[in-house]
Amino acid sequence: MNSHLLTLQPACFWKHFAKLLEIPHETGHEQALAEYVIQVAKQNSLSAIKDELHNVIVYKPGNPNRSTVILQSHLDMVCEKTPNSQHDFQADPIATQINGDWLETNGTTLGADNGFGVALMLALLEEQNQNWGSLELLFTTQEETTMAGAKAVDPTWLSGNYLINLDGARLNRITIGSAGAQDVDLLLPIQRTQPPQQAWQLEIKGLQGGHSGVDIHRPRANAIKLITEILLPVCEKINLVDLAGGNAHNAIPNQATAIFGWVEANSANQAKLQSLIDQTLKTWQKREPNLVIELNQTSDARPALSIESQNNLLSLLSELPHGVLTQHPKLPKTVMTSNNLA
Numbered sequence: 001m002n003s004h005l006l007t008l009q010p011a012c013f014w015k016h017f018a019k020l021l022e023i024p025h026e027t028g029h030e031q032a033l034a035e036y037v038i039q040v041a042k043q044n045s046l047s048a049i050k051d052e053l054h055n056v057i058v059y060k061p062g063n064p065n066r067s068t069v070i071l072q073s074h075l076d077m078v079c080e081k082t083p084n085s086q087h088d089f090q091a092d093p094i095a096t097q098i099n100g101d102w103l104e105t106n107g108t109t110l111g112a113d114n115g116f117g118v119a120l121m122l123a124l125l126e127e128q129n130q131n132w133g134s135l136e137l138l139f140t141t142q143e144e145t146t147m148a149g150a151k152a153v154d155p156t157w158l159s160g161n162y163l164i165n166l167d168g169a170r171l172n173r174i175t176i177g178s179a180g181a182q183d184v185d186l187l188l189p190i191q192r193t194q195p196p197q198q199a200w201q202l203e204i205k206g207l208q209g210g211h212s213g214v215d216i217h218r219p220r221a222n223a224i225k226l227i228t229e230i231l232l233p234v235c236e237k238i239n240l241v242d243l244a245g246g247n248a249h250n251a252i253p254n255q256a257t258a259i260f261g262w263v264e265a266n267s268a269n270q271a272k273l274q275s276l277i278d279q280t281l282k283t284w285q286k287r288e289p290n291l292v293i294e295l296n297q298t299s300d301a302r303p304a305l306s307i308e309s310q311n312n313l314l315s316l317l318s319e320l321p322h323g324v325l326t327q328h329p330k331l332p333k334t335v336m337t338s339n340n341l342a
Ligand SMILES: [Zn+2]
Pocket: 074, 113, 114, 143, 167
């Protein structure tokens, strides 16, 4: 399926990356990939250990007069796909094609984060003509969610003087230092009344989205914010049934859907909503050229939220901050604090 990768150089790297694409490795399901790492280590007569969380360490002895270096990458990947993709991240290999200088997938994430780091370390593990110091090759798990893998690594596994993490986002740059992150889960109790006579679906899609740790400063729209801005001004004219958006805590939401009914389905109310949709499209058309907002009748028998619950929800989503909160006082164009509403 990905045999075109085997023609690329350096071959010692691409053969492992091609193999990675065949082994599903969503966060929390890293066992199979961890076993592949162990297998490669064994084939090269290197000692390796795997723990309960499927973290793996491989020891590659080197020149004793040089420093021991720890290399780290993470085995798990973010699994995202386009809404019409049939891909099963638990079972299917990720199909790719080469387009110019780019390696592309068919509507799924590629897993270059951090498959490139993993494949690079496997290539180094097999390197024969080295005069480096010893390498301690550390592969951790659940990086994309809780860092549970890295947190549980047995410190006695490591003796190296230096650690280089291969999970960077930019070519030809070394990052010194790191940022912290915190998840806040909000739970808003709601009450429901009765189903609307006719349900409508408002859908926002086609936004660029992106990684909240990398793209938060870019002029991109958050689908949850957009749908809230459209609905809030007509809050008293609708009965909201459902509001959903986003896929992951670290992905900027690129789609959102609201189900609602009209309190009074008159043309004035509908025109007001349409003007809010048109205004949003106009505001974002340059920065989000693929933005689509669709309004269609739908069948949904669920009861609507009470007026109070609906007001609470839309007000909360409107008030919650999204995007850059503060810039670094000294370093230009450097984000200090940001929030991803997702
Ligand atoms: Zn990563």
